[in-house]
Amino acid sequence: MSDMKPKPVRKSDPMVNLMSNSIYDLPTPVNLSTLWNSGSLLGLCLMIQIFTGIFLAIHYTPNTEYAFYSVVHIMRDVNCGWVLRNTHTTGASLFFMCVYTHIGRGIYYGSYLRSMVWLSGTSLLLSLMATAFLGYVLPWGQMSYWGATVITNLLSAIPKLGDYLVKWIWGGFTVSNSTLNRFFVFHFVLPFLMLALTVMHLAFLHSEGSNNPLGLKSNINTIPFHPFFTLKDTVGFVVLLACTSFISLLFPLLVSDPQNFIKANPMSTPTHIQPEWYFLFAYAILRAIPNKLGGVLAMTLAIVVLYMMPTLHHNIMMGMSFYPTSQMVFWFFLNSFLILTWLGSAPTETPFTEISQLMTLVYFLLIVTIPMLGKPWDTMIFRDYQES
Known part of the structure; x- marks a missing residue:
């Protein structure tokens, strides 16, 4: 008589096993x-x-x-x-x-x-x-x-x-x-x-x-x-x-x-037309550009730029955990997003229009430079490694 224990259902049934591997037994980074x-x-x-x-x-x-x-x-x-x-x-x-x-x-x-x-x-x-x-x-x-x-x-x-x-x-x-x-x-x-x-x-x-958080390979230490x-x-x-x-x-x-x-x-x-709060940052960008077509393009690009981020990355390491400059720029970017959200609910008049234009410029500059700001740190670390 065999002493082998029967496999649990989540291992023996193909469909249940698929679901189990996707959720229950999914190897997940410990940190x-x-x-x-x-x-x-x-x-x-x-x-x-x-x-x-x-x-x-x-x-x-x-x-x-x-x-x-x-x-x-x-x-x-x-x-x-x-x-x-x-x-x-x-x-x-x-x-x-x-x-x-x-x-x-x-x-x-x-x-x-x-x-x-x-x-x-x-x-x-x-x-x-x-x-x-x-x-x-x-x-x-x-x-x-x-x-x-x-x-x-x-x-x-x-x-x-x-x-x-x-x-x-x-x-x-x-x-x-x-x-x-x-x-x-x-x-x-x-x-x-x-x-x-x-x-x-x-x-x-x-x-x-x-x-x-460390940007390491997912299969190094999992639970x-x-x-x-x-x-x-x-x-x-x-x-x-x-x-x-x-x-x-x-x-x-x-x-x-x-x-x-x-x-x-x-x-x-209505005296002041505005969308819900979650669209206000894009609305502020739209109103910041005097030209109608330019405003539409800028508002669209504010979201579409996310598609470009994988191609903009030039750092050796994945995240910002080891890049102090990138961390600081990220928080500036987050602040520009919050300020644009506030400006989207403000009337279209001075000084809100000028601040919106400045924050729109800051928003695009920061989101484009964030994935590549670690390059100087990579160069410095690589140079110190060679010297040691």
Whole structure:
């Protein structure tokens, strides 16, 4: 009689074994910090947005005559509808907070050198921004309507094709019922595209290996993902859900614009049109450039420049852990991002316009130079090594 013990199901069953190797037994660098929680938190945010969005779509009416009142109906008449909507709007803000933390960590520790992981993640960011913009229009409030009008009109800056693109997106000659219907359909579909991109992102991550604070190879010192990092992620989930509940139940106006609680009126332009806080840095860059086409290009480049970071890297080591100059420049870059976010909510007048132009220049200079600032340190260290 054989003394060999039977293999556990997670090892014997091919499908379960695949899932186990992807999560349960995944070899993970032992020195991952709390900043690596942002990836799992983003997955939780996506799930919250999808599930709350599906239930909200059941009661929403994508028609310019009824959209605003259907939102009022959700808030007042649907059982726990106000919790659903507040959770959805709060979840969007927390989603972007986790995304910006995730990107900042990736820049600081050189995660962009895992090129396919970084490129798929940047595509996820663009999809998220598109989804959030489309969703902001759906309540058909004052800021929704005028935000849609201003942002879609930016496409008219494209030579020759601009006007045709704007009319195609509008479905007519102005932001109307056709526009709202299109935005609702794409807002509903895009999260499922994001889900597919997330699967690709994770596949590339498991293929290329996770980064770590020291920038060492992932297979040098690893431990299983479970139970060490599942416990760590669970703590992050509890904190995120607590923050979502706290804001949704007690302070929903922290992440909502009161102007959007007024029904859209095409005949009355708000004094100061501005997007949600997570778009303010790009909005400040847009307004900083006097030329319309130049502003659109600069705003687009502010995000697209992330695709270029793997090619800009010229340092020997991956992250900034061993580059004091790069660390200092990174914090200057973070400050420029925060200042641009503040400037996006400021009126278009002196001195805010001039500060926006200065901060836009600083933003682009720093994000381009961060991946290559370690070169002098590499030269100095290599010279000292040769002399010793």
